[in-house]
Amino acid sequence: MKEKDVIVLNSHGVGQYAFTDHMPKWGETLSVKNWYVAEDGGKGSNVSVALGRLGINTAYIGKVGNDPWGDLGEKWMGGAGVDTTYMYRTDEVSTGTGLILIGPDGQNTVIDGDSSAVALTEREVIDAIEAMKGSKYFVTGFEVPMKLALIGAKHAKSLGMCTALNPSPLPEEAMGELDYIDYLFINEVEGRYICDEIENEEIDSLQLAREVQEKYKVANVVMTLGEKGSMALCGERTWGVEPVKVDKVVNTAGAGDGFMAATIANLVWGKELKEAMEWANKYAALSVQYEGTIPAYRPLSEVNEFIESLK
Template identity: 25%
Template sequence: MKVYICGSLNYDLVTFTDRIPDAGETFKANKFETHAGGKGLNQTIAVSRLLRAGQGVKVSMIGHVGDDSFAGELVGILSRNEVDTRLVTALKGVNTGVATIIVEQKTGQNRILISEGANGHTNFNDDQLEAIFPAASQSEGPYYVIFQNEIPGTIPIMRWLKQNRPESIIVYNPSPFKDVERDDWSLVDLLMVNEIEALQVLESGFGATVAADYKSKIDVDFLAGYKEVATNLQSRLISGNPSSLVVITLGEKGCVFTSKESNEAQFVEARRVEKVVDTTGAGDTFLGGVISQLCTNHSLRDSIAFATKASSISIQRSGAAESIPVYSEV
């Protein structure tokens, strides 16, 4: 089995504070840290770390870095986590992507500003995609390709894969959210969103009125409302593949999902922790946990249960990539 993650690589500059300063205000922070990050890198490391050793899964990162000191650090952490980095390209005269993150220590909530840098060059022509994704031999089975929205080439690459590599299983985490054409949602085999993004996808696919109707249902019954959202997204929007899956994470409440194994949406409860330190990268850890188990033939429900444990560990630590646990910890 192969897993490709096509996405962003960022160097994270993290400031911890009691509160966010108001406009024009200077406020003393508590501490400052630097970490490897970017949703693409985080998800890549999460998949690799959360695989059980010896299962024969090859994890590859596809993306770009600059020619600064940050680039070597990011490629280095991927290599140390047993990720194939041959598809990570260093660009001359370009800065590596940077994320400026402010973490409120009392709640663990974060605010993030992204400077895309080299990530803005992650777009490929047909010849390049032919080289990145070689045609599979008859003996090779399907493989996963994971996307987010921190690179410009996400939708064009997904279109090419669906047309030229039907054996690929496309996983889409549309974060940060960007509107796409209605037909492009049918490219997705596994859609993974949080509760806010789920409503944004609804509005993108069906319009503001439908999204507002579901928001009203959620206000009345949170869990039942999101179960209905998941079912609607799976059956009416990403229905290009009859075995398509939808997972909606609901923060401290847990998550709902639909799968080919069930006729209706199901719920997995979150795991409680004593203290939330930093939620940065928790969603990426969750995604990596799900894919690491699915690609080794676990059911979706068991994969989500595993990922829930993994993300509950990550939020008790500081940083994004550094907070991701390994398989044995989970």
């Protein structure tokens, strides 16, 4: 198999949506509205589809069931031009699903079910990466078991690939030093949990990024800040990227995955990280205007038209 611009190792699942005016408390029976199955993928299929539609030569590694949800993964990623040779199919597990609760202002909480990636093996991951030696970037996250994601990243790094990690959902066990990760993508809430600063309103995003960088020994920390934009800490250099305001926010569920994919795409195109993040912020601003994650990842021509309209 030929080398790729980007290899993605993460989970595929199918999202279900429900709308609520508040988050439930323990013991509460919550009534929601408009509960439906949407064109919404797991973090692996989200990032893969976004990259594919931007014209990036992308391959996906994961495991899904022999069921309709797995078929949707093949359809969505294949339609975006993603190579799914190493999307392993099995009868051992069912493809995972998740519930996304949407609030009145478009904010969201994601409840992840069991991932079919629990059946993925270390041998399958290594074999897939070996088959694509010479690839440029390796992107992973923790919707596959943390051990597999980190083994994959270490192996990809040993083969000369640039590595990116989104450690979401955050694991209960320690991740250890991540000096083989080139880009650590987190959001501000994740940064607070990592640094045990969830209640400390005085600590700012730069302080959080520095604590994360020191804890995990990563070169580059990229942090999304929701409506405040994003920021990065690269060695000793730091900068912020202003948010892009849009008139109507429909759904933010896939914005983080889209931002990560768009940043990686720009790095593949040879841009510096700051310029890549600026473009990715605009990409994410376009994505939040669509229902579901898969429809939110627009083709490159449409993204460029939107960016031109902002000038």
